[in-house]
Amino acid sequence: MTLILKCARIFTGKDNSILCDHAVIIEDQRIAAITPSANIAIPPDAQVIDLGDGTLLPGLIDLHAHPTYYFRRPDAVEFGRPVFTDALIALFAVSQLQHDLDAGITTVRDTGAVNRLSHDIEIARRKGFVRVPRVCASGRLIIPTGGHVHDRLGLTHEADGVEGVRAAVRAEIKSGAAFIKIATNGADFLCDEIQAHARDIQRVVNGTEYSQEEMNVAVIETHRAGLKIACHTRWRPAVVKAITAGVDTLEHGTYMTDDDMRAIADKRIVWVPTIFQGIATIKLRQKMRDEIANGQRANDALNDGALSEESYEKRRHLFELALKLGVTMGAGTDIFKPDVNFAALVDELQAFVDFGMTRAQALQTGTRINAQALGWDDQIGTLAPGKFADLIFVAGNPLNDLDTLRDPKLVMLDGEIVAQKK
Incomplete structure (x- = not known):
């Protein structure tokens, strides 16, 4: 059956322009045409929906998400222990992904999943078992023995040496990874011990975990398979190794230098700064302070995210430089x-x-650019004939106010309306 969506404005994502009084024609999960509403020849069996005054645009894409991570009190301390079965974590992840879909996010790149569960969730989505965004899943995070988040049960694939890393990449691809995620060093928070020896931060935190040779082989093997590789890194010199190896996307990179950003520009690496995560941590720390004042939380909880205020300002500087460098x-x-x-x-x-x-x-970043970073821009990311009909409708014009995106009135995935409200 043909579905025709009429509306006041369409933002295709291909450029900055708005199409006024156009319609999107959808057939067999995909966009068949975009045409002025006045020129449509409506087939007898077509369903026509006039959405009125608002804007149709491509479904949003979250390029860095962890739907299988469970950190909810009071039982967050049990995460990663046998009490949390794969089935329970998968159900939790599905619930989070459903919230994403309702919010207009039609594609999620899972950058590290517990026991590769997001790959299974994507299979379930394709079979129609669950209604969630399409998922681009990396599988398990490749780290050196004892590396970043090694203590999270089922989340990581520990590998050492050039041949060990090569085997790990191949194993994750064999298990269905849509891309590879590797971590060269850890997060931007400090434990009590490091806080007590703040002058040793350069020595203790600011190091690297994988050698240049190990990073190189990870990139080579991933690209040999025709896939992309994302690298989690915060500190130098790990950032330098990731850039030198030629990763496709660099996640976070919080404490890069200006020279590092210039190297990223030269190598055309995509930077995923995850700015809001830092903002959320700052807000969380303020809540912790309030709870500590009320006797609800131990003081050492503040150590989680202790560098977030600093990293936020660092990211602002790097972001402004990145814009200038293109x-x-x-x-x-x-x-x-x-x-x-x-x-x-x-x-x-x-x-x-x-x-x-x-x-x-x-808007183009959250749609077209993110699709290009996935390597899926031939299928999603813009509204164009032949692409999957992943789109959202919002009241007003997001080019004037991004807050319109917070309340999508219609969400469509694969040509099917999956969420709708007045």
Whole structure:
């Protein structure tokens, strides 16, 4: 059956322009045509929906998410222990992904899943078992023995040496990874011990975990398979190794230098700064302070995210430089913290605007640019004939106000309306 969506405005994502009084014609999950509403020849069996005054645009894409991460009190301390079965974590992830879909996020790149569960969830989606966004899943995070988040049960694939890393990449691809995720060093928080020896931060935290040779082989093997590789890194010199190896996307990169950003520009690496994750951590720490004052929480809880205020300002500087250099930036939330909405992509896009992007640039980042970073831009990311009909309808014009994205009135995935409200 043919479905025709009419509306006042269409933002295709291909450029900054708006099409007025046009319609999108959808057949067999895909966009068949976009044409002026006055010129449509309506087939007898077609369903026509006049959405009225609002804007149709491509479904949003979250380029950095962890739907299988469970950090919700009071039982967050049990995460990663046998009490949390794969089935329970998968059900939790599906619930989070459903919230994402309702919020207009039609594609999620899972940058590290417990026991590769997101790959199974994507299979379930394709078979029609669950209604969630399409998922681009990396499988398990490749780390050196004892590396970043090694203590999270089922989340990582520990591998050492050139041949060990080569085997790990091949194993994750064999298990269905849509891309590879590797971590060269850890997060931007400090434990009590490091806090007590702050002058030793350079020695203790600012190091690297994988050698240049190990990073090189990870990239070579991933590209040999025709896939992309994402690298989690915060500190130098690990950032330098990732750039030198030629990763496709660099996640976070919080404490890069200006020279590092210039190298990213030269190598055309996509930077995913995950700005809102830092904002969320700052808000969380303020809540912790309030709870400590009320006797609800131990004081050492403040150590979680202790560098976030510093990293936020660092990211602002790097973002402004990246804009000047023409670096391609992707938008991802990296949200897995207590009391934070998983569907926070609009906050990330708003942060991009606050840091210097135009709203049109931010919208293209959350759609077309993110699809290019996935390598899926031939299928999704813009509204164009032949592409999957992944789209959302919002009241008003997001080019004037990104807040319109917070309340989509219609969400469509694969040509099917999956969420609708007045």
